[in-house]
Amino acid sequence: MKEITVLSGKGGTGKTSITAALASVAGKAVFCDNDVDAADLHLIFQPDIQEVFPFSSGTKASINSMECTNCGICMDHCRFDAIDYNNEGTLVIDPYQCEGCRLCERVCPEQAISALENTNNQWFVSTSRFGDFVHAEMGPGEENSGKLVSQIRKKAMEIAKSTQSEYIINDGPPGIGCATISSISGSNAVLVIIEPTISGFNDAQRLVALIRLFNIPTYAVINKYDINLTMTKNIEEYLILENIDLLAKIPFDVEMVKSMTLGKTIIEYNPASIISGQIQEIWNKVKVSQEVVPQ
Numbered sequence: 001m002k003e004i005t006v007l008s009g010k011g012g013t014g015k016t017s018i019t020a021a022l023a024s025v026a027g028k029a030v031f032c033d034n035d036v037d038a039a040d041l042h043l044i045f046q047p048d049i050q051e052v053f054p055f056s057s058g059t060k061a062s063i064n065s066m067e068c069t070n071c072g073i074c075m076d077h078c079r080f081d082a083i084d085y086n087n088e089g090t091l092v093i094d095p096y097q098c099e100g101c102r103l104c105e106r107v108c109p110e111q112a113i114s115a116l117e118n119t120n121n122q123w124f125v126s127t128s129r130f131g132d133f134v135h136a137e138m139g140p141g142e143e144n145s146g147k148l149v150s151q152i153r154k155k156a157m158e159i160a161k162s163t164q165s166e167y168i169i170n171d172g173p174p175g176i177g178c179a180t181i182s183s184i185s186g187s188n189a190v191l192v193i194i195e196p197t198i199s200g201f202n203d204a205q206r207l208v209a210l211i212r213l214f215n216i217p218t219y220a221v222i223n224k225y226d227i228n229l230t231m232t233k234n235i236e237e238y239l240i241l242e243n244i245d246l247l248a249k250i251p252f253d254v255e256m257v258k259s260m261t262l263g264k265t266i267i268e269y270n271p272a273s274i275i276s277g278q279i280q281e282i283w284n285k286v287k288v289s290q291e292v293v294p295q
Contacts, residue, residue, distance in 0.1 A: 001160050002290045003153075005170040005187040006035070007180060007211075009203025012197040013085050016216040016258055018250075019171040020044040021279040023130040024267035026270045029167040031128070032156040033135040034149045034183040040188045041171045044263055047126030047133045053137065055123055055151065057144040058151060059100040059115035061093050067112035074104035074113060096141075125159070139142070146178030175203070184210070189217045189290060191247075191282075196222055196231040204235070208242060217289065218244050221282060225249040247285050248278045 006022070020041060023031055033041040061082070070091050075083040082097035092160040093104075094165075105113045120139030127133065134156045136148055153170065162166050172183035184190060190211050194204040204220075211218050220239050225232045232249065239246050251274070259269035264281060267276045 001157075001164060001168065002093060003157075003168040003186065004189045004191060004286060004290070005172045005183050006191045006193065007172040007207060008174045008193045008195075009176075009205070009207040010195070010199055011038075011174040013174070013193045013200060014250075014256070015174065015193040016041055016044070016171055017256060017266070018193055018221065018223065018279070018282075019169065021265045021267055021276075022169060022283055024265045025280050025283045026130075026167055028131070028163075028165050028171060029169050030132045030134070030156050030160040030163070030165045031130060032117050032133070032152055032168060032170045034153065034170045034179060035069040035173040036112050036123075036136040036138050036145050036148045036152070036179060037173060039135055039137060042126075042133075042135050044260070044265060045126075045128040045130060045133055046263060047124070047128045047135070048234065049124050049126045051125040053123050053125075054117055054119050055138075055148050056117040057121050057123040057138065057142040057148070058118050059102065060095050060098045060118060061100070061102065061113055062116050063091055063116070064112045065091055067110050068108075069110055069112075071109065074108055077103055077107050079103075081203065092264075101178050121148065123148065123155075125155060131165070132156075132163065134159065144178075145173075146154040146182040149173075149179045149182035153186075176206050177194075180207070180210070184214050184216065187214075187216055189219065189286060191286065192218060192220045192244075194220055194235055196228040196235060198227055198231070201231060201235055205238070208244070219286060219289070220244050222246065222249045226251045245285075247282045250275055250278055 006019045033039045080099050082094050086092045123136035134152045173179040259266045
């Protein structure tokens with residue numbers, strides 16, 4: 001079993017559109033949406049949710065006003081300025097400032113402070129027309145996305161082993177944050193989707209530098225390559241210097257946009273299109289490359 005993660009240096013490169021298209025040709029695979037902060041692969045997969053699980057992203061402190069004597073010891077110890085007196089002279093905690101370190105809970109002489117878990121997050125095990133699908137939904141401003149990515153990837157691995165699936169395909173988050181690091185770790189290969197713009201190129205270079213730390217085989221696709229041919233040439237030269245195989249240069253095509261608005265992959269929308277053929281070639285190349293990599 002091989003785990004392939006699709007990433008991009010920035011949002012809007014077409015990463016999810018390409019990942020969904022790969023689902024149309026991947027065969028027996030388990031899919032996992034690692035972009036837990038802004039998940040959108042489910043919009044194409046239209047999953048049938050089978051199981052729902054809560055996820056605690058951390059804790060926030062809460063003061064029991066009946067037991068609190070308003071001594072201010074907790075406020076003096078809080079380095080995040082999350083505790084202060086309100087207009088009535090009562091100590092209150094700003095949940096947006098609280099980092100959940102629980103120091104106030106430990107120093108309170110009255111034991112009037114307790115930690116409440118943040119459970120404004122869920123993750124799901126679903127079925128779809130492409131196969132088993134694991135995905136998640138984090139509440140606005142919630143933390144520990146990297147931990148949640150590790151959780152759903154672990155479940156995807158369990159499902160893949162039980163169903164004897166050949167591949168796990170992860171739709172990773174954009175950028176180089178904690179969720180991306182959790183997506184890369186343990187993957188057998190990474191496919192980087194690059195947009196030929198200044199920000200797209202710069203962010204892709206930062207992402208490649210991160211991937212290099214994990215010593216994982218890396219491949220690239222330049223999406224919408226014809227919107228800036230000069231930048232595309234620069235990216236090609238960079239990939240050669242970095243010894244990264246360029247699997248395809250996908251043109252901009254309104255058919256890709258139309259397919260997304262209909263909740264379909266480009267292969268479902270127009271299997272005879274140029275991009276559909278390129279997606280099949282990309283998958284064939286990735287598949288062959290993984291077949292020659294030792295287990």
